[in-house]
Amino acid sequence: MTAELGLAALWLAAALALLQIAAATLGLRREGALGEQLRGAVRPVAVAQGLLTAIAFAALLAVFSGSDMSVALVAENSHTAKPWLYKVAGAWGNHEGSMLLWVTILGLAGGAVALLERRLHERTLVATLGAQAVIALGFYAFLLFSSNPFARLSPAPPDGLGLNPLLQDPGLAFHPPTLYIGYVGISVAFSFAVGALVTRDVGPAFARAMRLWVLGAWIFLTLGITAGSYWAYYELGWGGWWFWDPVENASLMPWLAATALLHSVTVVATRDGLRAWTIMLAVVAFSMSMLGTFLVRSGILTSVHAFAVDPERGTFILALLALYIGGALALFGARVGTVRAGATFEPLSREGGLVANNLLLSVILGIVLIGTLYPLLAAAMGTQLSVGPPFFNATAGPIALGLVALMGVGPLLRWRRDDKDALVSRTLPALGTTLLGMAGFFALGGVTRPLPLLGLGLALGLAVASIAPLWRRNLRRTPLFTYGMVVAHLGIAVSLFGMAADSVFTEEKLVAAQVGQPVLVGPFSVTLQGIRPEIGDNWSALEGVLRVQRGEGTPFLLRPQQRFFAAPPTTTNETAIRTEADGQLYTVLGRQGADGRWQLRLWWKPWVTCIWLGGALVALGGALSLLGRLRRERQVRVDPHPTERWT
Amino acid sequence: MTAKNQRLVLAGLAVLAVVGAALLALSALKDQAAFFYAPGDVEKSGLPLGREVRLGGMVAANSIARQPDGVSIRFRVTDGRATVPVAFTGIAPDLFRERSGVVAEGHFNPDGSFTATNLLAKHDEKYMPPEVAGAMHETKTLER
Numbered sequence: 001m002t003a004e005l006g007l008a009a010l011w012l013a014a015a016l017a018l019l020q021i022a023a024a025t026l027g028l029r030r031e032g033a034l035g036e037q038l039r040g041a042v043r044p045v046a047v048a049q050g051l052l053t054a055i056a057f058a059a060l061l062a063v064f065s066g067s068d069m070s071v072a073l074v075a076e077n078s079h080t081a082k083p084w085l086y087k088v089a090g091a092w093g094n095h096e097g098s099m100l101l102w103v104t105i106l107g108l109a110g111g112a113v114a115l116l117e118r119r120l121h122e123r124t125l126v127a128t129l130g131a132q133a134v135i136a137l138g139f140y141a142f143l144l145f146s147s148n149p150f151a152r153l154s155p156a157p158p159d160g161l162g163l164n165p166l167l168q169d170p171g172l173a174f175h176p177p178t179l180y181i182g183y184v185g186i187s188v189a190f191s192f193a194v195g196a197l198v199t200r201d202v203g204p205a206f207a208r209a210m211r212l213w214v215l216g217a218w219i220f221l222t223l224g225i226t227a228g229s230y231w232a233y234y235e236l237g238w239g240g241w242w243f244w245d246p247v248e249n250a251s252l253m254p255w256l257a258a259t260a261l262l263h264s265v266t267v268v269a270t271r272d273g274l275r276a277w278t279i280m281l282a283v284v285a286f287s288m289s290m291l292g293t294f295l296v297r298s299g300i301l302t303s304v305h306a307f308a309v310d311p312e313r314g315t316f317i318l319a320l321l322a323l324y325i326g327g328a329l330a331l332f333g334a335r336v337g338t339v340r341a342g343a344t345f346e347p348l349s350r351e352g353g354l355v356a357n358n359l360l361l362s363v364i365l366g367i368v369l370i371g372t373l374y375p376l377l378a379a380a381m382g383t384q385l386s387v388g389p390p391f392f393n394a395t396a397g398p399i400a401l402g403l404v405a406l407m408g409v410g411p412l413l414r415w416r417r418d419d420k421d422a423l424v425s426r427t428l429p430a431l432g433t434t435l436l437g438m439a440g441f442f443a444l445g446g447v448t449r450p451l452p453l454l455g456l457g458l459a460l461g462l463a464v465a466s467i468a469p470l471w472r473r474n475l476r477r478t479p480l481f482t483y484g485m486v487v488a489h490l491g492i493a494v495s496l497f498g499m500a501a502d503s504v505f506t507e508e509k510l511v512a513a514q515v516g517q518p519v520l521v522g523p524f525s526v527t528l529q530g531i532r533p534e535i536g537d538n539w540s541a542l543e544g545v546l547r548v549q550r551g552e553g554t555p556f557l558l559r560p561q562q563r564f565f566a567a568p569p570t571t572t573n574e575t576a577i578r579t580e581a582d583g584q585l586y587t588v589l590g591r592q593g594a595d596g597r598w599q600l601r602l603w604w605k606p607w608v609t610c611i612w613l614g615g616a617l618v619a620l621g622g623a624l625s626l627l628g629r630l631r632r633e634r635q636v637r638v639d640p641h642p643t644e645r646w647t
Numbered sequence: 648m649t650a651k652n653q654r655l656v657l658a659g660l661a662v663l664a665v666v667g668a669a670l671l672a673l674s675a676l677k678d679q680a681a682f683f684y685a686p687g688d689v690e691k692s693g694l695p696l697g698r699e700v701r702l703g704g705m706v707a708a709n710s711i712a713r714q715p716d717g718v719s720i721r722f723r724v725t726d727g728r729a730t731v732p733v734a735f736t737g738i739a740p741d742l743f744r745e746r747s748g749v750v751a752e753g754h755f756n757p758d759g760s761f762t763a764t765n766l767l768a769k770h771d772e773k774y775m776p777p778e779v780a781g782a783m784h785e786t787k788t789l790e791r
């Protein structure tokens with residue numbers, strides 16, 4: 001019964017989306033009372049559609065948490081013996097459920113725009129909601145015609161097939177929803193761009209409305225990528241934190257585009273420049289988030305995330321993808337001529353710096369895109385190949401360092417025009433720190449590889465440069481969004497430091513350990529005390545008990561496991577990680593040899609935690625910025641004559 | 648600079664960036680693209696020396712030899728056309744066994760052997776990476 005209720009809600013939501021498109025299109029064409037009524041209907045319809053998607057998703061959660069095995073999706077992806085949290089999280093740990101989660105977030109976001117957006121002109125808002133409904137309709141069609149999450153199974157199996165144990169992790173419960181909120185937020189930003197294009201309303205008011213959504217989406221994407229990276233780090237047991245896996249790239253590409261968009265939309269909001277450019281970036285960001293959503297789900301990429309491939313579904317997905325991206329580009333091409341050129345600026349100015357930022361981000365985006373899609377093209381032409389980390393590191397790495405260098409300069413530039421000599425004197429402290437840092441790591445740290453050395457130096461320089469905008473300012477009167485920028489840029493510096501440090505300072509030890517015999521790694525002495533069995537809800541494990549001591553410090557225990565799952569039969573490595581102030585000790589238990597010794601893999605990774613700490617700082621900076629913008633919006637609405645304070 | 652000129656300059660820069668990215672990526676791909684090798688490919692196209700590649704195929708029967716240090720193994724990967732000896736130091740995945748599919752990450756040595764830094768084994772049918780599935784499909788006949 002619950003499943004049928006969910007399906008009915010989904011059909012109704014689809015019907016409302018259709019209605020929303022019709023009302024928006026006709027309402028914008030008709031003048032007079034009828035047009036006004038039609039336009040007036042769009043908001044309530046959008047809210048109702050959001051509620052219906054929420055009902056459908058609640059129904060899915062109910063069948064999963066109740067282990068209703070007569071629903072095919074539950075039988076295929078869940079198991080009666082699973083812990084409750086993973087039963088619920090399992091609802092979106094599969095293709096159909098994750099797509100339903102997507103439309104639910106999209107529906108709720110549409111409802112939120114309809115309820116909360118008060119800055120935009122009415123017609124632009126109606127066009128925006130119409131565009132939202134078009135996006136949603138494609139997803140409804142996809143769910144209802146080729147991925148029905150509520151399909152029944154007869155006869156119902158007693159237990160279910162289970163969920164991939166790698167996915168049985170708290171990380172799974174939050175990682176996909178976080179990314180999806182980011183993807184959907186970008187689609188809302190894109191809808192704003194469409195709305196503004198349709199009503200020829202591209203200007204600062206539109207940019208300020210769109211910026212809030214871009215910021216929100218960007219915060220969630222940042223969190224999602226950071227969490228995903230940490231998840232891969234501790235769950236896979238390989239000691240790495242980024243594998244250039246197509247799915248990681250699928251989340252990185254929208255982030256790159258959103259980062260570029262975030263910076264360019266500020267130029268429109270503040271100086272009314274870069275209008276067409278910003279609209280173009282919105283189109284690109286939207287395309288990337290669609291690519292991110294669909295490429296992962298289509299199963300054509302080589303990845304651990306690739307669920308079973310279904311040719312019909314793959315074709316549907318590719319058609320939808322082509323339709324969305326093609327449609328977005330076509331609309332842009334048709335309407336870009338109507339966007340008036342904005343304010344001009346000198347090359348050496350804040351605007352110029354932001355253009356350079358956008359260009360470098362686009363180049364990285366292009367490289368990642370080509371590297372991710374090239375294997376697909378090659379496969380279409382009959383050769384099986386995959387593009388690996390060496391390609392991405394060699395190409396995107398140096399450009400990313402260039403971008404970091406630019407980050408140190410950009411925020412110190414003045415709007416419209418700047419003076420070269422003044423700029424040099426403003427950037428001297430950061431430049432000095434970079435060079436000193438590099439010299440120090442070279443001479444004292446023994447770092448000789450050029451890229452990590454440059455990375456370490458730039459990280460220090462950027463840390464100085466990112467705080468520089470606060471120099472000689474009244475800290476209490478500095479707006480919150482300026483702090484947001486400072487914190488976010490500082491986060492990049494922290495993260496870069498962690499990455500570079502991890503690549504040069506990591507110590508690895510791989511041994512066949514005898515019980516009772518200490519193994520030395522970095523500053524630690526690790527002793528295998530014994531192996532004992534452990535039993536969990538739906539797994540059993542062999543657990544190594546490691547006694548670890550750092551120098552003369554207090555010893556502590558680490559317990560890495562080899563875990564065995566029955567449904568489906570799989571073994572996973574559960575790493576045990578000790579976090580110290582200056583890094584992490586990472587331990588993995590291997591197998592027992594014929595002579596009774598146990599394989600142990602130990603890493604001492606100085607400063608590695610900085611990678612994710614930096615990611616969290618970047619997201620925090622975004623949140624401060626968003627709060628600051630929201631607060632400023634409220635002040636301006638009260639003040640009928642806003643002063644020129646948008647910085 | 649007038650607004651119109653500025654727009655042209657910006658459009659030009661954007662095109663330049665996209666073309667630059669494409670050229671950079673494609674030139675790098677030319678060196679790196681052949682990332683995945685089956686043993687039979689090596690004879691055909693020569694040894695890819697001095698870079699990280701993946702070698703995929705089936706672990707030959709009776710070929711796994713554990714080394715005295717307890718953490719190294721040697722085995723042979725075959726695809727029916729050719730066989731490559733592989734040395735690996737590390738923790739082999741649970742599903743790594745003889746007569747089943749494997750993808751080894753590492754590099755070739757001048758003598759034609761392969762030094763692996765990581766092994767990817769078949770997980771389960773549903774979550775198998777397509778390229779392993781491809782390698783498996785080609786070697787399936789050998790498993791009987």
